[in-house]
Amino acid sequence: MLKDITLGQYFPGNSVIHRLDPRTKLMMTVLYIVALFVAGGWLSYGLMLVFLLSCIRISRIPLKSIVRGMKPLVIIVIFTGVLNLFYTDGGKVVLRLWSLAITTEGLKRAVFMVGRILMLVSGTFLLTYTTSPISLTDGLESLMGPLKKLRVPVHELSMMMCIALRFIPTLIEETDKIMSAQKARGADFETGSILQRAKALIPVLVPLFVSAFRRADELATAMECRCYQGGDGRTKMKLLRYHRNDLAALGIGACLAAGTAVLTAFGL
């Protein structure tokens, strides 16, 4: 049950997109998001959609798993769609329901906003689906490198993120185990009011926190035993290097952002 969480899960693979430098993918994602917010017409939206679908295709990630990952968003998407549908003025009135009117402009806005959310989420899913957590944090650390001059603890932040990501599956497994153990003693997580159910979680949360602290302690000791000193003078086993593919990808990303900007400027 808990193991079915797919949000931000990494799908191992060997496609062109998988092999790109994580920094390239991060920058591409930023460009993609910028382009998505710049886009304002049917044609520019179409261009973004074509780009997204071809990226998904190239990455060989099954469309099904991307759709499955978006399930938790259903409510937000419906909410956005309905709000935009009814509360946009301008254009011809298509349908009138009591005092509410659906206009052509409203229809357009609703479609664009829903499309934007869906494309935003699936685009960022593509990043986490094709990049392992380790290389993602590596890429972030390298991209944020210049911030070190402003005394931002970049290495420490990325190490923390790396450890957090590493321990998510461990903690999920642990939660499952503790829940089973308490169920064996008659704990009931499935029935009762919300308050009762929240209370029923105490026997799970306390041992979970205790074990998380214990693990943290053990990990800290293990790191100290290996003379971990923080980022200063630390070298990498896997050096990040840009290849020709990365340049090409970044070029495509820049073209995409520029293209949508030009199309929008012409009102397309």
Added chain:
Amino acid sequence: MEPILEVRDISYVYSAGTPFEHRALENVSFSLGRGEFVGVIGHTGSGKSTLMQQLNGLLKPTSGQVLLDGTDIWSDKKLTRQARFRVGLVFQYPEYQLFEETVYQDIAFGPKNMGLDEKEVDRRVRGAAELVGITDDQLKASPFDLSGGQKRRAAIAGVMAMEPEVLILDEPTAGLDPVGRKEILDQISEYRVRRNAAVVMVSHSMEDVARLTDRLLVLCGSRLVMDGPPAEVFTHAEELVEMGLSIPYVTQVFLRLRHMGLDVPNVYTLSQAEEALMALKGGTLHA
């Protein structure tokens, strides 16, 4: 012996219908008599822990039935919950499930969930604590202040306090020192005698299961491959070794003695070995 728990042809598949599908149990059947002490041995990943969770209704078998006193525990929601109380399950490293402010409250968690009145809860908590050797002072202490061995015993008492008719333990002595091991095993035997309960114990120690149990179940590759008294199971020494298991050291010594031409029987506990050697000695003296 009157059967209390009956497992009929159960199979269990993890994550059915996904690429991660994994068969953890295949067509396992056996029945458990009241008061019986059964050991379960098997290599890591042979399905032992999965099987244990089928017995008290934590996992629902993909196919097959688990009968408690003749009724299927999955036939009714109430029965499934009842099964959790009548079949007590102690997980591996149970001390990691302690959560209450005092040891007393933690042991009382199970009995309270059963809906018993305060007096009965108190009787059961004190009974279980006394059985595993937890003093009154320790009952008032925080479970996190106890030593490792005491935590383990407090956690086991938490299941014993439900007074289950079947007590299942998944490697109850893992990670304990020899004195702690012996104490816990003795307390489990004591519980069985007092309550005439059936005990199922998963263990990697062939010495322990040989000494304590009446019957051994051997799991290998999700299947139940042997079911019989230890004396009989340990005669299949070679097969057991092939499955990544072993036989008690004393059995190994006696097998070697036989190979060397001495007329000794198959033994699997130290006391049997002693008897056999005495008989041998006596025999040669009389000859």
